[in-house]
Amino acid sequence: MAVLKVHGNPMSTAATRVLACLIEKGLEFEFVMVDMRSGEHKKEPFLSLNPFGQVPAFEDGDLKLFESRAITQYIAHTYADKGTPLVIPGKEMAIVSVWMEVEAQQYDPAASKLLWELAIKSFLGMQTDPAVVEEYEPKLAKVLDVYEARLSQSKYIGGDCFTLADLHHLPTLNYLMRTPVKKLFDARPKVSAWVADISSRPAWCKVLEMTNPK
Amino acid sequence: MASLKLHGLPMSSCTTRVMICLHEKGVEFELVPVDLFTAQHKQPDFLSKNPFGQIPVLEDGDLTIFESRAVTEYVSKKFKDQGTDLIRQDSLEESTLVKIWAEVESQQFNPVINPIIYQFFVAPLQGKSLDQAIIDENLEKLGKVLDVYEEKLGKTKYLAGDFYSLADLHHMPYIFYFMKTPWAHVVNERPKVKAWWEDISSRDAFKKVAEGMKFGDN
Numbered sequence: 001m002a003v004l005k006v007h008g009n010p011m012s013t014a015a016t017r018v019l020a021c022l023i024e025k026g027l028e029f030e031f032v033m034v035d036m037r038s039g040e041h042k043k044e045p046f047l048s049l050n051p052f053g054q055v056p057a058f059e060d061g062d063l064k065l066f067e068s069r070a071i072t073q074y075i076a077h078t079y080a081d082k083g084t085p086l087v088i089p090g091k092e093m094a095i096v097s098v099w100m101e102v103e104a105q106q107y108d109p110a111a112s113k114l115l116w117e118l119a120i121k122s123f124l125g126m127q128t129d130p131a132v133v134e135e136y137e138p139k140l141a142k143v144l145d146v147y148e149a150r151l152s153q154s155k156y157i158g159g160d161c162f163t164l165a166d167l168h169h170l171p172t173l174n175y176l177m178r179t180p181v182k183k184l185f186d187a188r189p190k191v192s193a194w195v196a197d198i199s200s201r202p203a204w205c206k207v208l209e210m211t212n213p214k
Numbered sequence: 215m216a217s218l219k220l221h222g223l224p225m226s227s228c229t230t231r232v233m234i235c236l237h238e239k240g241v242e243f244e245l246v247p248v249d250l251f252t253a254q255h256k257q258p259d260f261l262s263k264n265p266f267g268q269i270p271v272l273e274d275g276d277l278t279i280f281e282s283r284a285v286t287e288y289v290s291k292k293f294k295d296q297g298t299d300l301i302r303q304d305s306l307e308e309s310t311l312v313k314i315w316a317e318v319e320s321q322q323f324n325p326v327i328n329p330i331i332y333q334f335f336v337a338p339l340q341g342k343s344l345d346q347a348i349i350d351e352n353l354e355k356l357g358k359v360l361d362v363y364e365e366k367l368g369k370t371k372y373l374a375g376d377f378y379s380l381a382d383l384h385h386m387p388y389i390f391y392f393m394k395t396p397w398a399h400v401v402n403e404r405p406k407v408k409a410w411w412e413d414i415s416s417r418d419a420f421k422k423v424a425e426g427m428k429f430g431d432n
Binding site: 051052063065066067069070073074078091094095097099100101102103105106109146149150 | 279288306310318319320325
């Protein structure tokens, strides 16, 4: 079997999205560190793996992929019979796809902006822009209101089982729950319970161990 | 009788994304207009279909699907044996490439073209003046994204390979409107991107839908 390789960086939410998927599926892989501080991802040879110069990039034998949500879907379908089922058969998969799109189109734009301002910027010694936080907190709150109603009807975001639709949220949740934005999640009981549930999955805990060596 | 009901509007970019797909697959559907001006999309009846209060929504029997890119994926899978093959499921490599370049549209292209379209077409309708700074910032980003496309389209005829797919289709509504702005040169200056746009916009399925895309016409 070909070696699976993830080219990425432990701080990258997109990279940990892929790691979470691989570990849920119980797949062996090699993590190839990309030195983003020196701009390695903006030069060759990385650009021939991802012409957009972003992590992660993924290799399965001759197949080279980028865009974390394309990679996770590839892994979930190709290795469907291994580990945790992350996609489901039948027309219920259409609903999982809906909520995967919701994560990408409704949740992530606000979540990413907030985690950049409140988590990453301070780590990099940059100043948080309060205007951005003020703009995006209410947007995230509105999305979480929809999630609260959704999670009153179904155990997980895409249906009654844990799927990619839930998994895709884990990396950004991990950052946001360490910032003042945590209050938005704590204020919504179903959302709060869902965050606690998916964040305590052994596979995600392993990702955190891998990416935060003590 | 059409069993598929698409709630949306003929000039809405996200609705047309789905309609192009339905026409490519030769699937009959009923377009059920949603009156945005009376905020029909924010009323409980519509919110029960899409809690985010946005068009389009597809109803297929007891299945209700929203988010245009989830709808096109559903239609492409359900009707895989008719019309244009948009997702290439028979080949692991091709279907994966379609996924990658559909994600590129979603994550790289859409966030930078959307604000330009909004500023030029929508802001004036809301009584706001166009914010040139936002346009300039996003034009620069769009140029960088299209530089990558220019290189890719030098290697393959379409984005995912030498075949038209959902990856190309998803771009069409916003490029159509973008070409009506003063900044169409961003596309026209890139010969491969320009040729790709001319090719895909000449497809019958698109031409049918483009007839209804009258946003911004005088």
